[in-house]
Structure formats: structure tokens, C-alpha cells
Amino acid sequence: MPEQFLFATEVVLNGLMAGVLYALVALGFVLIYKASGIFNYAQGVMALFAALTLVGIMDGQVPFSHLINAIFGTEIHHFGWHVPALLAILLTIGVMVVLAWAVQRFIFRHLVNQEPILLFMATIGLAYFLEGVGDLMWGSDIKKLDVGLPQGINDWIDVTTFEAFGYGFFIDNLDISATIVAIILVGALIAFSQYTKQGRALRAVADDHQAALSVGISLNFIWILVWSIAGFVALVAGIMWGAKSGVQFSLSLIALKALPVLMLGGFTSIPGAIVGGLIIGVGEKLFEFLIGPMVGGATENWFAYVLALIFLVFRPQGLFGEKIIERV
Amino acid sequence: MFYRESGDFSTTYPQDSQTFPIRFDRYRYYAVLAVAFLVIPFIINDYWANAVFVPFLIYAIAAIGLNILTGYCGQVSLGTGAFMAVGAYSCYKLMTAFPEISIVIHVILSGGITAAVVTLFGLPSLRIKGFYLAVATLAAQFFLVWLFNKVGWFYNYSASGQISAPERSVFGIIVTGPNTEAWAKYMICLIFVTLCALIARNLTRGSVGRRWMAIRDMDIAAEIIGVNPMGAKLTAFMVSGFFVGIAGALFFSVYLGAAEVGESFGIDKSFLVLFMIIIGGLGSIFGSFAGAAFMVLLPVFLKNVFVGGLGWPTDLAAHLQFIVSGGLIIMFLIMEPHGLAQLWRLAKEKLRLWPFPH
Numbered sequence: 001m002p003e004q005f006l007f008a009t010e011v012v013l014n015g016l017m018a019g020v021l022y023a024l025v026a027l028g029f030v031l032i033y034k035a036s037g038i039f040n041y042a043q044g045v046m047a048l049f050a051a052l053t054l055v056g057i058m059d060g061q062v063p064f065s066h067l068i069n070a071i072f073g074t075e076i077h078h079f080g081w082h083v084p085a086l087l088a089i090l091l092t093i094g095v096m097v098v099l100a101w102a103v104q105r106f107i108f109r110h111l112v113n114q115e116p117i118l119l120f121m122a123t124i125g126l127a128y129f130l131e132g133v134g135d136l137m138w139g140s141d142i143k144k145l146d147v148g149l150p151q152g153i154n155d156w157i158d159v160t161t162f163e164a165f166g167y168g169f170f171i172d173n174l175d176i177s178a179t180i181v182a183i184i185l186v187g188a189l190i191a192f193s194q195y196t197k198q199g200r201a202l203r204a205v206a207d208d209h210q211a212a213l214s215v216g217i218s219l220n221f222i223w224i225l226v227w228s229i230a231g232f233v234a235l236v237a238g239i240m241w242g243a244k245s246g247v248q249f250s251l252s253l254i255a256l257k258a259l260p261v262l263m264l265g266g267f268t269s270i271p272g273a274i275v276g277g278l279i280i281g282v283g284e285k286l287f288e289f290l291i292g293p294m295v296g297g298a299t300e301n302w303f304a305y306v307l308a309l310i311f312l313v314f315r316p317q318g319l320f321g322e323k324i325i326e327r328v
Numbered sequence: 329m330f331y332r333e334s335g336d337f338s339t340t341y342p343q344d345s346q347t348f349p350i351r352f353d354r355y356r357y358y359a360v361l362a363v364a365f366l367v368i369p370f371i372i373n374d375y376w377a378n379a380v381f382v383p384f385l386i387y388a389i390a391a392i393g394l395n396i397l398t399g400y401c402g403q404v405s406l407g408t409g410a411f412m413a414v415g416a417y418s419c420y421k422l423m424t425a426f427p428e429i430s431i432v433i434h435v436i437l438s439g440g441i442t443a444a445v446v447t448l449f450g451l452p453s454l455r456i457k458g459f460y461l462a463v464a465t466l467a468a469q470f471f472l473v474w475l476f477n478k479v480g481w482f483y484n485y486s487a488s489g490q491i492s493a494p495e496r497s498v499f500g501i502i503v504t505g506p507n508t509e510a511w512a513k514y515m516i517c518l519i520f521v522t523l524c525a526l527i528a529r530n531l532t533r534g535s536v537g538r539r540w541m542a543i544r545d546m547d548i549a550a551e552i553i554g555v556n557p558m559g560a561k562l563t564a565f566m567v568s569g570f571f572v573g574i575a576g577a578l579f580f581s582v583y584l585g586a587a588e589v590g591e592s593f594g595i596d597k598s599f600l601v602l603f604m605i606i607i608g609g610l611g612s613i614f615g616s617f618a619g620a621a622f623m624v625l626l627p628v629f630l631k632n633v634f635v636g637g638l639g640w641p642t643d644l645a646a647h648l649q650f651i652v653s654g655g656l657i658i659m660f661l662i663m664e665p666h667g668l669a670q671l672w673r674l675a676k677e678k679l680r681l682w683p684f685p686h
Contacts, residue, residue, distance in 0.1 A: 039459050070640040110662040117404055118661055120459065121606055124599060125657030132650030140643065256595070259463045267459065296478040305467035312456050312464060324457075326548055 006167045011289045012282050017175035019281020020182045021240055025258035026265065026273035027186070028233040033267050034206040035226040038108065039120045042127035044255020046096075046231055049134040051238030051247045053095050055145050056138040057088040063137045089235070096231030097224075104224045131252060140249065145242035150177060178240045185236055186274065189229075198225060260304035264311055266321020275319060280304045331679035347529055364518055369511040377510035378583075384624045385517040386579045391604040391616035392528045393571030398602070399610035400532055401564035402544030403453050407465040408572055409597030410472035413589050414442045415576025417482050420491040423504075423581065424484060431496040431504060435520070435577045442573025443566045445472075450565030454558055457547075469595055476589040492586035504581045513582050520578060524571055529613050531567060540564050541611070603653065607660050609669025618668035626653060 025043060032040045040046075056063065060079040069075060083091070107126065111119055150173040161169040193199035204212040205222045213219060241251055261280050265272025284303045292299045317324050336351050338344040348354040372381065390412060397403050405411075418438040423431065449468040453461050476482050483491045495505030502508050503516045531537055539560040542550035551557050580587045587593070600623060608619020627649055634645035664670055 066644055070638075070644055107658055107662070114661075114665065116458065117462075118665055120404075120462070121602070122658050122661045124602070125654045125661065127654070128650050129654030129658065132647045132652075132654060135647040136644070136651065140647070256466070259466060263460055263463050298474065298478070302467065302470035302474050305464075305470055309452060309464045309467045312460055313452055316455050316457070316460065318460075 003167065006165055006169075008286070008289065010169050010171075011285050013169065013171060014175070015282035015285030016278055017171070017179060017281070018285065019278040020175075020179045021237070021244075021277075022254075022257050022261045022281055023274045023277025024178075024182050024185070024233065024237045024240065025254050026261040026277055027189075027270065028230040028237070029258060029262055030265075030267065030270055030273045031189075031226055031233065032230050035202055036108070036205075036223050037116060037119070038123060039116065039267070040230065041120060041123040041255060042130055043230065043234060043258065044252040045127040045130045045134070046099075046234035047238035047241065047254060048247070048249070048252040049099075049130050049238075050092055050096055050231065050235035051145060051242040051251060052134045052138045052143070054088055054092045054235070054239065055143045055242070055247050057091050058083050058085060059143075061138055066139055067136055089239075092235055093232055096235060097228045100227030100231050101224050103227055104220065108223065109220070127252070127255075131249075135249075142246045142248040143242075145239065145247050150174065174240070174244055181236060181240065185233065186270070189270070198222075202226060257304065260308035263308040263318055266318030268322050269318070269320035272318060272320035280307065283307055331676055333680070347533070361522070364522075369515055372510050372514050374510045377514050379628055380624060382513050382517055382583050384621055385514070385521045386575050386583055387601065387604060387620040387624060388521055388617050389524050389578070390572050390575035390601050391608065391620045392524055392613060393568045393575060394601050395605045395608075395610065395612070395616045396528060396532070396540070396571065397564050397568035399605055399612065399615075400537060400544060401540040401561060401568075402547075403450070403561060403564060404458075404462040405465045405568070406462055406595070406598045406602070407449065407468035407472075408601045409593045409595055410469040411442055411446050411569060411572045412576030412579060412597060413472060413476055413593035414445045415439065415573030416580030416587060416593065417476055417491065417589075418442065418573070419577035419581050420493070421482070421484075423494060423496060427494070427496075430498060431581065432498060432516075435574055435581070438577040439570040439573040442576065443569035446569025446572070447562055447566045450562055450569075453561050453565070466595075469598060473589050473593065476593075488588075490586050490588050491580065493581040493584075496581075504585070506585060508582070516582060517578055520574060524574065525613060525617075528567075528571065532613065536560075536563060536567075544611075603657055605667075606657060607667055609667030612667070612669035614672065615667050615669030618672070622668065623653075626656075 025047065028043045028046070029040055032038055032043075055061075060081040060083065062068070062076050062079060065077050103126065107122060108119070111122055154171050154173050154176060157169055157171050161167065193203055201212070201217045202222055202225065204215070204217055205219060209219065212222075237254065238247070238251065241254055245251075257280075258277075261273060261276040263276075264279060265274070265276025284300045284307075287303045288299050312318070331352050333350055336349070338349065343349070346354075348357055368381070390408060394405060394408050397405050415438045418441040419434055422429075422434040422437055426434070449465065452464050456464055477489065483489055486492075493504045495502055495507060497503060498516065501512050503512050532540070539550070539555045540563075542553070542555050543557055543560045543564075547557055550560070576593070580592070584592060604619035604623045605616060606619070607622050608617070609615025630649050630652060631642075631645055634640045634648060635642055660667060
């Protein structure tokens with residue numbers, strides 16, 4: 001087989017893996033958008049916040065130590081214990097649930113019935129707020145996140161493909177585990193929304209708020225629930241991206257990566273988020289591989305957006321989005 | 329008592345349709361202009377010019393531009409940073425290519441170039457609406473920043489990839505470059521702001537502005553009563569682009585002096601200008617000024633309090649600034665979705681009756 005083709009195949013495979021990670025972030029957006037009509041720009045920052053909290057709890061950092069030291073002139077940084085990863089994850093989920101409650105109670109309860117664009121701007125405010133709180137709580141230095149996921153090149157694939165084609169594929173173990181986790185997560189979400197009472201209530205709210213209210217579903221509870229689930233998805237995304245490239249500010253920029261995925265797949269569709277993620281992941285890697293060297297590289301920043309933009313001109317609601325019907 | 333409309337009679341049509349029909353408003357406006365033109369230039373120093381006045385004036389132009397697009401025409405744009413970069417880079421190219429022509433013409437021309445680029449990126453708005461459009465403008469943000477970074481022609485192949493403003497003068501007074509006096513910087517920005525605000529105010533009061541607002545309030549209904557959505561949306565993008573381009577050109581040539589596109593015109597700038605118009609008030613020219621003043625003064629104020637007053641480290645103050653500005657945005661959206669401009673309107677209502685409640 002020609003070498004170029006093998007390279008391209010490897011690029012496509014890696015693109016698929018990256019696409020899974022994009023889809024993971026996009027999933028959080030879709031969940032909140034479907035249930036409450038809020039386009040949550042803060043999803044990326046939530047992932048950063050979750051990852052920061054996880055690392056902070058695992059390392060036994062004192063929250064707000066920086067601020068406390070500045071006010072009282074003390075020198076405290078760590079409690080001096082280490083929390084096992086599983087317990088820390090559970091604690092972080094707890095923090096995200098509290099955050100979901102606070103967001104619902106202090107922000108969006110006051111913004112019921114406002115225009116969607118105002119809600120969107122409120123989430124931008126929330127993103128800034130959370131970013132500041134996260135940095136203030138845990139410090140803004142780059143942290144290493146290790147929850148025991150395998151990392152590095154997958155030797156088995158490398159050796160097998162080398163024997164078959166004479167060229168070893170480079171695929172990161174972390175990407176493989178991310179794919180598996182994402183599949184489990186999506187499966188769990190589908191099972192939750194199909195087979196549990198709360199899941200059905202959630203789907204009812206997504207279909208029609210007023211009808212859901214009239215059969216006795218508490219909107220408030222559902223909204224807290226859906227923000228908690230989005231927080232949990234953010235935590236998973238944060239762990240995956242954090243393990244890949246360290247927990248730092250740039251983690252919050254994955255929200256910007258997920259936006260074109262959403263546009264492509266449609267804001268209201270979970271399969272759309274996944275398919276969109278895969279298309280964008282493969283597309284941007286292939287474009288960078290084939291066209292990138294001709295135009296100076298680093299095309300990954302904008303390719304996804306331009307692709308989504310061109311796509312939208314032909315299909316304004318995205319691949320799987322609900323058809324937009326406008327009435328006067 | 330102080331703010332009153334009684335005794336103010338219009339006897340001619342021009343009197344009735346002037347920008348400030350109430351006498352108090354008009355005198356206040358003249359007073360502000362007089363202070364801005366005749367007092368501040370004589371007492372301004374470098375710190376006040378660079379930290380407060382020049383950024384305030386330039387952001388006010390950008391905020392007016394975005395307010396026309398978002399506040400008046402209802403098309404959310406997250407690409408303001410990149411559009412400012414278009415203004416900055418076209419100004420740079422014009423300044424270096426035609427050094428003998430006045431910088432004032434260059435700034436206006438860069439506004440025109442930006443208007444063309446923004447209109448191009450506004451074309452999808454005819455098909456895409458709402459969030460989809462907001463995200464689509466991000467395409468412009470990322471693509472343009474990448475373009476200015478990668479194509480050497482835009483920064484004249486300088487080794488650092490930066491652009492830096494050469495020294496230029498207007499009527500013999502140096503206005504760009506490192507030797508500029510504080511008052512000269514201030515004056516050139518002030519003149520541009522005054523003209524832009526005048527144009528914007530009159531455009532939004534006229535038939536063009538009413539068409540924009542019809543599209544904002546309900547585009548299908550507007551189309552039915554005979555507003556051409558394509559014309560209205562594209563003119564909004566064009567006018568907005570013109571102002572944002574002028575702001576970008578001034579931001580680079582007068583304020584920064586040297587700029588690197590990713591740092592000076594990144595997505596943060598887009599959000600900053602968006603915050604200005606939210607806090608100031610969507611659909612209000614006064615709101616653009618109020619929001620720009622607020623967002624320029626807030627970091628200066630916080631820095632003085634936390635670093636200067638309490639002696640905390642700067643990075644801590646930077647984090648607190650994120651928290652405070654994020655919190656303020658949310659607070660404003662909850663308590664006063666129409667921003668500072670609405671507060672000003674309410675204050676006028678109160679002043680009208682004060683000190684007698686009835």
C-alpha cells in the first residue's frame with residue numbers, strides 16, 4: 001500500500017479519536033440546550049473548573065489559599081493528604097451538583113422568560129465568573145492530572161499494523177480509553193433518559209415546557225438535574241483533556257472547539273453532537289494534513305468553523321437539528 | 329425640578345426633530361462637549377490618557393459599531409476583535425504604502441475596508457439566525473486572526489510578526505508613534521468619536537435605523553410590511569464594520585503603537601466589546617459610551633483597590649477582576665437587562681419630579 005495512504009489512514013483514525021473528545025464537550029451543550037433552551041457558553045469553563053477541583057482535591061490543596069494568604073499574611077497551601085482518585089471524582093461530582101444548584105437558584109431562576117440571547121450572554125458572564133473562581137480557588141499554574149488512565153503509544157496496534165502493512169500506526173492509549181469512556185457515557189445517558197422516571201421527565205421538558213409543567217413535572221428540579229448532568233459530562237471531558245494536555249486555562253477553550261460541532265450536528269440532537277464531532281475531528285486533521293502545509297499550517301483553529309459555516313448556509317438547522325419553523 | 333420639559337416649545341419642524349429636543353439635555357450635551365474639547369486637553373497627562381481616556385474613546389467607537397449591529401439590528405456578532413484587526417492591519421498597510429497621505433484619510437479608508445470585509449462575513453446572516461449566526465461570526469474571528477498571523481504581506485514580512493505604527497502627523501502635530509504627546513492622542517480620538525457618534529445617532533434616528541429595529545424586533549413581520557431584510561441586515565453589517573474598523577485603526581495606530589494580532593485582537597476583545605454594550609445598554613448610543621467607560625474604568629479601579637490599596641499580588645487582582653466582571657454582567661442582566669442607559673432614563677424620570685414626589 002502506498003505510504004501516503006497509510007499516513008492519511010492514521011490521520012483519519014486520530015481525527016476520529018479527537019472527534020470523540022469534541023463530541024463529549026458538545027454533548028454537555030446539547031443536554032442543557034434541549035432541556036432549558038439555554039445555550040451554555042460556560043460548558044468549557046465548567047470542564048476546566050471540574051478538572052481543577054479534581055486535581056485540587058486529589059492533591060489536598062487548600063481552597064482559596066492564595067486569597068487567604070494575601071489577606072492574613074499566612075503561608076498555607078496544602079492540607080498534606082492525598083485523596084484516592086475515585087473518592088476525589090465522587091467529591092468533584094458533589095461540587096458540580098452544588099454548582100448546578102447555585103447556577104439555577106441564583107442566575108437562571110431570575111432570568112425565566114427572558115430572550116434566549118440574554119440567557120446566552122448570562123452564560124458568558126458565568127464563564128468569566130467561574131474562570132475567576134477556579135483560578136482563585138486552586139491557583140492558575142498548570143497542573144498534572146493523573147487518575148490512572150493508560151497513556152502513551154499503544155504497542156499492540158503499533159506492532160500489529162507494522163506486521164500487516166509495514167508501517168506502525170501511532171495511536172495513543174489515552175485516546176482509546178477516552179473513546180471507550182465516551183461510548184459508556186453516551187450509553188448511560190441514553191439508558192437514563194429512556195428507562196428512568198427522571199430521564200423521562202427530562203425528555204418531556206425538552207419536548208414542551210408547559211405540557212411538562214401541566215402533568216406535574218417540576219421544572220426547577222429538572223433544570224438542576226440537567227445542569228448537574230452537564231457538570232458531570234464536563235468533569236469527564238475535563239479529565240480526558242486534562243490528562244492529555246494538563247489542567248490549565250486553555251482547557252476552557254475546548255468550548256470553542258465544540259461550537260462548530262454543535263452547528264454542524266444541530267443544537268438539539270445528541271446523535272448530531274456525536275456525528276458532528278467525528279466529522280469535525282476527521283475533517284480538521286485531514287485538512288491540516290493535506291492542505292495545511294500549503295497555507296502555512298495551524299489551520300485547526302478555524303477550519304471547523306468555516307466548514308460549519310459553509311454547511312449551515314445550505315442547511316440552517318444543522319445535520320440533525322429540528323426544522324426551524326418561524327411564525328409571526 | 330432641574331430636569332424639566334415644561335416651557336420648552338418647538339415652533340419649527342427642525343426644532344422639533346433635533347437630536348436633543350429638551351433644553352436641559354441640549355445644554356448638558358454642549359457642556360460635555362465643551363469640557364471634552366476645551367478643558368481636558370489642557371490638564372491631561374500621560375497616565376490618564378493611556379489608562380483611561382484614549383482606550384475609553386476608542387472602545388466607545390467600537391461599542392457604537394457593535395451596538396448598531398447587535399443592539400439596533402439584533403444580529404449578534406462575536407467577531408468584533410477580528411474586525412478591529414482588519415481596521416488595524418489595513419491602516420498599517422495604508423500608512424506604510426502611502427506615507428505622504430494624511431493619517432486621517434487612512435483611518436477613514438480602513439473603516440471602509442473593514443466595512444467591506446464585515447459585509448462579506450455578514451452574508452450568511454441572510455440564511456442563519458440567532459445562535460447559529462453568533463457562532464458563525466466566530467468563524468470570522470478565528471479565520472481572520474489566523475490570516476493576519478500567517479500571511480507575511482499583512483505585516484510587511486517583519487521578523488517579529490508584529491505591526492508597529494510609524495510616526496505620522498496631522499497639521500504638524502505628531503499623532504502616532506512613540507513621540508506623541510498625551511493631548512494629541514486624546515484629541516484625534518475625541519474628534520473621531522464625536523463624528524462617529526453624530527453619524528450613528530442620526531442614522532439610528534432615521535429611516536435606516538427604523539428598518540434595523542424592525543428587523544431586530546421581528547424579521548418576518550418586518551419583511552411583510554415592506555422592509556427589505558437583505559438591505560437592512562447588510563447595511564447594519566456595513567455601518568457597524570465601518571465604526572469597528574475606525575476603532576481598530578485608532579486602537580493600533582494611536583493607542584497601542586505596536587500590535588500582535590492574536591494578543592491584541594483575540595476573542596477576548598470580542599467579548600469585551602460585547603460586555604460593554606450589554607452593560608451600557610443595547611440599542612442606545614449613550615449606552616455605548618457608558619458601557620465603554622464602565623469596562624475601561626473597572627480594571628483600573630480594581631487594580632487600584634486590590635494592588636494599590638490592599639497590597640495584594642497582581643495575579644490575584646486579575647482573578648478577582650474576572651469574578652467581578654462576570655458577576656456584574658450576570659447582575660446587570662438580572663436586574664437591569666437594558667443596562668446603564670436604562671438607569672439613566674430612570675434617573676431622568678426621578679429628576680423630573682424631584683424634590684416633589686407628585
